[in-house]
Amino acid sequence: MVRNVYDDRIDGVLQRVFGEDDGPVYVADATAAVVEAVVDALSAIEDCPEVRLLAEDDAFKTVFADFLVGSEAADHVAAGRLSLRVAAEPGANPTVVASGRVTSLVDAGARVGGLRSDEAGLVEAARTNVEERWNASGEFSLRTPPMSTVREELSTDLDASVQEDFTGMLDSLETARGDDEDLDEVTVSLLAAAKNESLLYDISRWGEDTGVASKATFSRTKSSLEDAGLIETEKVPIEVGRPRLRLTLADERLRDAEPDQIAAAAQTVLN
Incomplete structure (x- = not known):
């Protein structure tokens, strides 16, 4: 028995x-x-x-x-x-x-x-x-991409340091629902990109290719983070086409901060 x-x-x-x-x-x-x-x-x-x-x-x-x-x-x-x-x-x-x-x-x-x-x-x-x-x-159709794929492609498409900061921020969160109390995966990835001064084009293309979110969602979230004073953008000229935007953290004190500190600061500001 x-x-x-x-x-x-x-x-x-x-x-x-x-x-x-x-x-x-x-x-x-x-x-x-x-x-x-x-x-x-x-x-x-x-x-x-x-x-x-x-x-x-x-x-x-x-x-x-x-x-x-x-x-x-x-x-x-x-x-x-x-x-x-x-x-x-x-x-x-x-x-x-x-x-x-x-x-x-x-x-x-x-x-x-x-x-x-x-x-x-x-x-x-x-x-x-x-x-x-x-x-x-x-x-049941699960539309969320596998975490292993998300991390691997982020390291390949951008940089290992972006992936490490992205992972560090997510690991510091209890949930990632993007509601009134939580950050979501798009916000976290943009903050990780800004910490490493990556291009909006690159992070949003990664997001769309992996199924995290559309480029339009990344653009809207970027604007919200700018309005909240968390990130800034600067134009980067390219040979052909419109200039691209480089992401940076607006608060200089956060630029050398640990990922969990950045996530905590963002939650405080956004809530």
Whole structure:
């Protein structure tokens, strides 16, 4: 008989459950919290199984609005570790169905339980049900690019120092949703480019090529950062065509600052 699993966090329970199976493992009726926990758990396991995640469309959209989580999930999808499908209809409690085991996730706030059973009839019925629902569901289109691709292309298209500052700023953030309290990936990349005095043309082309955002979005965000007094631009003549704009940090005190300090200053100004 399998033992129940307990932890302070959902991803802690999932790490232990995933680590016992070769896959594919189904996670059905995932809430937004469970979707995020699945991504975190896969990132923490070196030899992880293929996880098939079934959730409502709103749960996926809520979680993946955060660039940090969305880009991490995209890495797992690209590597074949994660598949995402939208449930055709709402289910009940979040459940993990693996080989020979069913685990029901119970989030009690300060404590999370994985209540488990290996009773053959229950496991077979649960697996049949989840496979039928999976086959009847449509794929969720994750538009966020993989973080590994974003970083690699940033280092190649601009410079390793821009990539390092971009990564440092993102690592200092809890979330990157671009709402009233958070910076987003476009703002962070422009600040990293400005710290290294890169061209707006180069960073916006990188953003469009990788799928981070359109050139128009980069242009609008650049204007907002200028209006806020965070960055400045200077014209750089070229042989043919209109001059291009070089980005710089407006506050000289930030030009030698660490990435986390720049991100914190930007959050303070923008909020």
